[in-house]
Amino acid sequence: MNKTILMEDSIMQKGLPATAGSKILQGFRAPIDAAVTERLRAAGYTLRSAPPAVEFSCIPHSPVPSTAVKAVAEGQSNAALFLDFSGMTGDQAALEGLFTIRPTYGTVSRYGLVPSVCSMDTVGIVCKDLKLGFELLAVIAGHDSRDGVSEPEMSYAYAPSEREIKGLALSRDKLPLLDVAGEVFSILACAELSGNLGRYDGIKFGYRASGFKGLDDLYLKTRTEGFSLDTKLTLVVGAMVLSEGVYEKRYHKAMQIRRMLRDQTDELLAEYDVLSVPALIAPLCGLPSVTKPDGTRLVAMRKNENALFAAAERGIAL
Amino acid sequence: MTEQECRIFETMVKLSLPPEERKWITERVSSLEERFTALDDIRTDGVLPLVTVSDLTNVLREDVTEKLLPREEILEGAPELYGDYFQVPRTVE
Numbered sequence: 083m084n085k086t087i088l089m090e091d092s093i094m095q096k097g098l099p100a101t102a103g104s105k106i107l108q109g110f111r112a113p114i115d116a117a118v119t120e121r122l123r124a125a126g127y128t129l130r131s132a133p134p135a136v137e138f139s140c141i142p143h144s145p146v147p148s149t150a151v152k153a154v155a156e157g158q159s160n161a162a163l164f165l166d167f168s169g170m171t172g173d174q175a176a177l178e179g180l181f182t183i184r185p186t187y188g189t190v191s192r193y194g195l196v197p198s199v200c201s202m203d204t205v206g207i208v209c210k211d212l213k214l215g216f217e218l219l220a221v222i223a224g225h226d227s228r229d230g231v232s233e234p235e236m237s238y239a240y241a242p243s244e245r246e247i248k249g250l251a252l253s254r255d256k257l258p259l260l261d262v263a264g265e266v267f268s269i270l271a272c273a274e275l276s277g278n279l280g281r282y283d284g285i286k287f288g289y290r291a292s293g294f295k296g297l298d299d300l301y302l303k304t305r306t307e308g309f310s311l312d313t314k315l316t317l318v319v320g321a322m323v324l325s326e327g328v329y330e331k332r333y334h335k336a337m338q339i340r341r342m343l344r345d346q347t348d349e350l351l352a353e354y355d356v357l358s359v360p361a362l363i364a365p366l367c368g369l370p371s372v373t374k375p376d377g378t379r380l381v382a383m384r385k386n387e388n389a390l391f392a393a394a395e396r397g398i399a400l
Numbered sequence: 401m402t403e404q405e406c407r408i409f410e411t412m413v414k415l416s417l418p419p420e421e422r423k424w425i426t427e428r429v430s431s432l433e434e435r436f437t438a439l440d441d442i443r444t445d446g447v448l449p450l451v452t453v454s455d456l457t458n459v460l461r462e463d464v465t466e467k468l469l470p471r472e473e474i475l476e477g478a479p480e481l482y483g484d485y486f487q488v489p490r491t492v493e
Contacts, residue, residue, distance in 0.1 A: 110477050113469055143428070188454050201452050227461060231454040262438050269436065276413055283414070286486055290479035297489045302416040314415055315425050319432060321409040322401070335439050337449030342442075344450060368453030 084160055085127045087218070088153040090134040092165035093205060094194040095119050102165075102196040103134040103149075106282045106308030108289040116194025117229070118163065118205050118222045125221045130159065137310045138198045138275065139165045150208045151175045161218055166206030167199040167271065169361040172373025175208050179375045181394065183207040183215045186384045187368035188233040190219075191226030199274040202365035212372070216240040216391055233385070242392035243355075249380070249393055251358040251400040256350065259343045260360065266343065267362040269323050269336040275313075276320025282308065340366055348383070355389040356380045358400045401429040 089095065092102045094112035096119075101107040115123070122129060132153065135146045148171050150162035155178035164171060172182040183206065190205045197203060205222060209215035223238040254260050284290035284304030291303035309317070323332040344367040350357060351369075359381050364371035369381040372390045378400070382389040392398075406426045410417055417425065471484065480487035 109479075113473050113477075188456070230459045231452065231456060233454075233456070259442070262442065265435050265438050268432065269439075280413075284479060285488055286474075287477035288479070294489065297491050298414075300489055301414040305414050306416050306418075309415075311421060311424065314417065314421065315428055317413040317415060318406060318409045318425055319429055321412040322429065323436075325409070325412070332436055332439070334449055335442075335444060337451060338444035338447040339439065339442055341447055341450035342444070344453065366453075 086130060086159060087122060087127050088130045088132060088150065088159040088162040089119070090139075090149050090162070090164040091131045092134055092139060092196040092198075093118055093163055094196070095129060095131050098131045099133070100196055101133045102138050102198075104137040104282075104309065104313070106284075106289050106305070107196070107287075108308075110288045112194070114194055117191035117226045119194060121222050121224070122218075127221075134164060137313050138196070138279070139167060140198070140275070140312050140316055141168055141170060142312050143315075145174075148174050148208075150206075151178055151180065154178070154180055154208045154210060160211070161207055161209040161214055163218075163222075164206050164208070165195055165198060166204055167202040167365055168267070169206075169364045169371060169373075169379070171206060171208065172361060172371070172379055173377065176373055176375050176377040179210075181209050181212050181215055181375065182371075182373045183209070183212075183219055183387075183390075184364055184371045185219055185223060185387065186233070186370040187365075188229075188231045189223045189235070189238060189370075189385065191224075191229040191232055193226055193228040197278045199271045199365075200278065201274060202271065212391065212394055216387070219387070235385075238387075240387050240391055242395050243388040244392070247355045247389055247393045247396070247398050248353075249356040249358065249398050249400040250350065250354045252350070252363075257343075257346055259339060259346060260363075262339060263343065263360060263362045263366060266336045266339050267366060268319070269332050270340065270366075272316045272319040273323050273333050274320075276317045276324070279309070279313070279317060284308070343367060347381075351381075351383040351386075355386070356382050356393045356398065356400075401426050401433060 094116045100112040150164040175182045289308045294300040371381045
């Protein structure tokens with residue numbers, strides 16, 4: 083079996099460019115291997131790297147073909163790994179007849195990822211073959227003390243569950259909060275991204291503008307020239323929702339609704355093994371998901387990837 | 401959002417937008433602000449905010465010194481160096 087895997091460069095490979103698709107990380111080379119990189123190399127995989135098509139894996143205002151999806155669709159790689167915080171790469175992958183797998187939050191170490199949205203970041207897998215995708219997931223999943231949210235299990239083995247799988251196509255009447263999932267996601271993602279991107283200042287690494295007059299001007303010019311328009315929009319929205327007078331009614335409220343969404347989804351997952359859902363439910367609730375080539379996106383309870391495996395493999399009707 | 405308000409938030413995130421970008425962003429933020437009002441009608445009395453979906457708490461490590469990266473490797477990516485230091489513009493007159 084060809085054991086060459088492409089990884090978007092938000093997943094660090096020591097010595098190689100780690101740009102996260104951004105000019106602001108121009109010239110930056112990864113000083114470390116990500117935990118995912120270490121595990122894949124130890125398992126005998128050969129790794130290639132390419133920048134993500136969209137800066138910091140944000141959602142662009144007009145669609146851009148994902149690097150990971152393109153690599154697998156064009157046969158450059160049997161599978162590809164990418165930083166996934168939105169779960170939306172699955173839609174592009176489905177158009178190319180591919181699967182995507184998003185693991186339970188905390189089961190794949192974030193050590194060595196260029197961070198985007200810390201409470202949603204994980205490593206996603208695009209693959210032609212679902213079994214191969216889960217084999218890869220078994221390699222990269224496992225406890226890592228260098229990631230503070232890493233679940234304690236040292237290793238995972240995935241196999242499609244053999245028992246009957248009960249599924250539900252989720253609709254608004256079962257989960258009314260679906261109506262605001264997009265808004266909650268936008269508020270939280272923009273807030274966290276604007277915090278994470280504060281580190282890019284042109285001082286210690288990456289792009290530094292020229293022609294500045296003083297330190298503040300260095301920051302302003304570097305960040306204005308270094309970030310894309312979509313990222314700048316994210317930064318402004320993030321600042322807005324975290325600002326005095328807005329924080330309570332937007333960011334704090336979004337976090338409250340996130341808890342309600344998670345709790346209500348968990349109640350449904352106590353009754354059903356898998357749910358068919360919109361993209362944003364998995365990252366908001368920390369759930370594992372599989373997107374199938376027909377565009378159906380399934381989630382299961384945390385650490386119940388085997389139910390997803392079975393449902394996707396058997397083509398469970400919902 | 402007005403363009404004046406956009407300037408305030410730009411300052412917070414250390415941006416200085418060209419006028420056409422400010423206009424584009426202001427329009428989009430205004431549209432998002434409309435969408436965000438959907439949260440206003442949702443009752444969240446007594447609901448604790450969910451900061452992380454992880455159930456782990458108080459994840460600690462042993463209080464031991466670790467050597468992480470050699471100084472030379474950290475300095476390798478620097479835009480500008482002065483010996484073993486990051487060169488920055490004057491901060492004190």
